[in-house]
Amino acid sequence: MTTQLRTEPITVNLGPQHPSTHGVFRMRVTFDGEEIVDVEPIFGYLHRGSEKLAEERTYVQVVTLTDRMDYVGSMLNNQAYMLSVEKLCSIKPSPRGVWLRMIAAELQRIASHLVAVGFLIQDLGAWGTPLIYTMREREKILDLFEMLCGARITNSYLRPGGVFMDAPEEFWPAMDKLLDELPARLDELDELLTANEIIFSRTKGVSVLTPEQMINASITGPMLRAAGVDWDLRHRDPYDFYDQVSFERPLHHAGDNFARYWVRIQEMRESIKIIRQCERLIEPGPVRPHHDDVPWLVRPPVGDAYAAIEHSKGELGFYLVSDGSISPYRCHVRAPSLINLTLLRDMLVGELLADMFVSFGSVDINMGEVDR
């Protein structure tokens, strides 16, 4: 005769100060033994009111606010914001500026995915080594950003119509060196992690989400592609010059934690391909339109515009409303980090305590963007 061991549910508060919550995220989790029975996410610990602050700044000054939203994807945030401003003012960007910001954006995507993968493996319990490997590569990309614009994280590199400064001479050989090294480093990660027995058993089949669920919950980006949905705005709705470069969209069918990890590793390889093509296609010329055409103090006509890009975390969009003055009347951010957390409860309920932070890490959120 077997006797069932009775357990009682216990509610645990996690965060906001917790090393595994990728910032200041807080969850109220109810466990039954080791199993998760309920999750309630609590937001707002990093809310700085960016959207309100934008209403009192000029269009170019708002760029500094976008840097601080997703602070591991600043260049991509700049790009999304600038596309929206350009759409609002009908600015035709200068080609060299566009190529430079595409290079910056793809470098930033690699940096962002490296952070995502490093911390995901850290959450799995592999303390130190994989994270240091990924952060080492990210550091080299940040050095390239320092050459481009003088800043490493809060870049503010883009301006309406292009970028504010051309890349220095020494940037190109330095980037070539990085692009030559990077594939070998990714292979190293593959050897260490992707074919690792422990990572297989810990991530495969955990927190599975179906494509239908995710599309209905507005989840985009690597999470959606990890369930086999071929949806990438760079391909489906090409902005900048993405229609002139060719790249693959890595897809995985499983929709579990491993698929989300795998898609990010593959996307880094595609980004390298895109940068190589940009390097070949870029031509000399001005990096932004002449001052008379696009002044620093942009004054758009009355109206509204929404432009979205494929951010490293999903669809990042800026919705700007103009009343004809020098600052936006309303600046809304469609933040992928926040919206990708819609299904957090569905992902976690029924899973085990040890898998909780792995699943959470596989969403790849950034609190600066969740709370804004």
Place this chain on the structure above:
Amino acid sequence: MSKTWQGHALAGAIRRIYPDATLDSSDSDVWISPDNIPTVMQLLRDDHQFRFDLLSSVTAVDLISHFEVVYHLTSLPRNATAVIKSKCGFGRESPEIPSVVDIWRGAELQEREIWDLMGIIFQGHPNHKRIMLWEGFPGHPLRKDFATYEQSIVDDDQLRIPESVSEEYESRNTD
């Protein structure tokens, strides 16, 4: 390349099924009254000619005389986008609009954010609570009549730094 639904064309297509559903349309947008939001959104998601299965973004704008809720829709199978707008809250007293969480779960956190920062009530939302700010926060900051700190410090004595604190600060600086 993705297709952007022209506002007049989308309004025409909706009117063929629900003749009175649309209020107005422009080159890019369609205006729908708040009462019709659930039926029209259900149609836009399920009808074979639209199939907007992904709700990109929900947001709201304070236009002083009223509020405008803006929906950006995306269709994955049709590779198309569209913009739907709805005016509510004339007179600024408790603006209300039906929630679309039943149609797209993606609206859940975004509608909570609009309620928190703009103060628009979403009828039928399963978890209608503040998201960024704490319960009991006075007002909704993204409204145009919300006093910012700089404005309020001039005419509101309560927000000035108490004297004892400033004295303590000064004494610390002089040491």
